[in-house]
Amino acid sequence: MTDRVLEGVTVIDLTQYVSGPYCTKLMADYGANVIKVECPKEGDPSRNIGPFPDDVPDKEKSGLFLALNVNKQSLSLDVNTARGRDLLLELIKDADVVVENLTPRVITNLNLNYEELSKINPRLIMTSISDFGQTGPYRDWKATEIVAEAIGGNMYISGDYDREPLCFGVPLFQYVAGQNALAATLMALYERETSHQGQHIDVSISEVVTSCIPYAFQYYTYIGAIWRRGPARRLLFGVDLWPTKDGHVGLSVIRSTDFEEIGAFLDVPEMYDPKFSTAAGREDHYEELKELYLNSLKEKGKDEFFHEAHAWRLMASRELTPSELLQCEQLIDRGYFLEQEHPSAGVLPYTGETMGLTATPAQTLLPPPLLGQHTDEIIRDRLGHSSEELTSLKQDNVI
Numbered sequence: 001m002t003d004r005v006l007e008g009v010t011v012i013d014l015t016q017y018v019s020g021p022y023c024t025k026l027m028a029d030y031g032a033n034v035i036k037v038e039c040p041k042e043g044d045p046s047r048n049i050g051p052f053p054d055d056v057p058d059k060e061k062s063g064l065f066l067a068l069n070v071n072k073q074s075l076s077l078d079v080n081t082a083r084g085r086d087l088l089l090e091l092i093k094d095a096d097v098v099v100e101n102l103t104p105r106v107i108t109n110l111n112l113n114y115e116e117l118s119k120i121n122p123r124l125i126m127t128s129i130s131d132f133g134q135t136g137p138y139r140d141w142k143a144t145e146i147v148a149e150a151i152g153g154n155m156y157i158s159g160d161y162d163r164e165p166l167c168f169g170v171p172l173f174q175y176v177a178g179q180n181a182l183a184a185t186l187m188a189l190y191e192r193e194t195s196h197q198g199q200h201i202d203v204s205i206s207e208v209v210t211s212c213i214p215y216a217f218q219y220y221t222y223i224g225a226i227w228r229r230g231p232a233r234r235l236l237f238g239v240d241l242w243p244t245k246d247g248h249v250g251l252s253v254i255r256s257t258d259f260e261e262i263g264a265f266l267d268v269p270e271m272y273d274p275k276f277s278t279a280a281g282r283e284d285h286y287e288e289l290k291e292l293y294l295n296s297l298k299e300k301g302k303d304e305f306f307h308e309a310h311a312w313r314l315m316a317s318r319e320l321t322p323s324e325l326l327q328c329e330q331l332i333d334r335g336y337f338l339e340q341e342h343p344s345a346g347v348l349p350y351t352g353e354t355m356g357l358t359a360t361p362a363q364t365l366l367p368p369p370l371l372g373q374h375t376d377e378i379i380r381d382r383l384g385h386s387s388e389e390l391t392s393l394k395q396d397n398v399i
Contacts, residue, residue: 003360004030004360004363005030006027006031006032007031008031008033009027009096009097010032010033010035010094010095010097011027011032011034011095011097011098011099012035012088012095013035013036013037013072013099014098014099014100014102015044015099015100016045017045017046017101017174018064018068018171018174018178019101019174019175019177019178019181019205020099020100020181021044021065021068021178022179023099023127023182023185024099025072026178026179026182026355027182028071029070029362029363030355030357030362030363032097034072035072035073035075035091035378036069036075038075038371038372039076039077040078040372040398040399043059043371043372044065044069046065047062047371048062049064050062050064053345053346060344060345060370061344065368066342067351069368070350071363072366072368072369073373073377073378074370074371074373075091075374075375075378075379076372076375077399078397085110085112087383087393089117089120090383091378091382092117092120092121094121095121095124096124097125097127097189098117098126099181099185100128100129101128102130103140104128104139104140105139105140114126114128118198118200121198122197122198123192123198125185125192126199127185127188127203128200128201128202128203129177129178130202130203130204131143131147131148131206132204132205133204133206133207134200134202135202138206145171145172145174148205148206149167149209152205152206152207152208152210153209153213153216154168154173154209156229157213157216157227157228160230160234161228161230161231173205173209174205176208176212177203177205177208181201181203184201184203185201215227233286236289237259237262238253241318241319242294242297243294243297243298244297244301244305245299246301247302247318247319248302248318249300249302249306249309249316249317250317251316252315254315259271259276259277259282261312261313262314264312265308265309265312266296268292270292271289305318335352336353337349337350337351338364340367344370350364352364372399375399376390379393379399
């Protein structure tokens with residue numbers, strides 16, 4: 001067995017921003033040869049998105065780009081030109097996978113849709129990630145994370161009952177869409193071993209959002225009820241975090257005996273009052289119970305609370321800042337963060353293993369590429385074009 005499970009798989013990466021680059025990053029981490037095609041001079045638009053070291057914008061130092069493009073090669077190529085498109089088709093002819101997250105209209109206008117590409121490479125697997133999918137009345141509409149979350153149904157159930165809907169603080173569903181695209185691509189590669197034919201994969205980010213809230217959807221289809229945002233009285237023991245002297249923590253109650261254990265753990269004898277013994281009683285006396293709970297947290301540190309609660313076998317949570325994540329004993333023990341030296345940005349930590357393969361884990365072998373770093377190598381060595389042709393392509397701004 002190879003040390004890298006996707007060794008020998010060639011991926012042409014026509015993606016930008018988050019969802020597509022995350023999909024191809026995961027493939028690259030496990031050994032796929034990922035060639036990222038970028039516009040000359042500008043590159044992936046995520047190169048312009050911070051954070052940047054010392055807060056100085058630089059296309060080669062974007063934190064977002066660097067995190068999502070480890071282990072890839074960069075080919076700067078203007079596919080809007082005839083020569084650029086021909087070079088891309090040369091690459092695709094012998095590739096295993098193309099991943100793209102342009103709008104369906106754009107990919108069709110470039111004549112790079114699956115119907116065209118499968119003619120030159122019948123074994124090609126083409127994975128398309130778009131906001132609304134390749135079909136339907138919304139197919140050519142554009143969306144951001146807040147649009148996808150709203151239309152997908154997640155925002156309606158996120159936030160407080162008496163306030164406006166909320167979007168997640170990070171583009172979470174872009175990453176989930178990238179993971180879905182990865183899983184679908186791997187299944188298509190596996191199926192191709194039998195059929196010897198490629199196929200087109202159609203991932204809709206808005207549908208990914210809806211797939212992540214089945215309980216809210218089924219609440220309506222099963223009993224006709226609309227799942228609403230959080231109650232005006234926030235749950236004391238459940239999904240909310242509450243303040244300690246240096247951060248926020250939470251406890252979860254699943255069994256009826258959990259509340260009794262929490263009272264003992266917090267050392268608040270008033271919580272043993274019979275009026276708090278049932279869920280209905282705790283609801284009736286919510287404000288009194290809340291005061292007891294919050295007062296017990298005032299002098300506790302969040303780390304102290306977290307570790308002591310788990311020593312009691314309680315389900316406890318604590319918030320962690322990014323700096324605290326880097327120091328998290330669980331992540332450090334598992335070797336989660338990896339350091340990689342970049343020629344422009346220097347040595348930086350990156351998130352590591354996510355799939356959990358123990359015999360063939362992900363490996364970080366190449367730093368994120370400089371824009372067009374591998375252009376000459378790919379066109380000359382992989383495609384066999386001469387130095388004179390390279391010079392001509394540069395003069396014509398094709399590369």
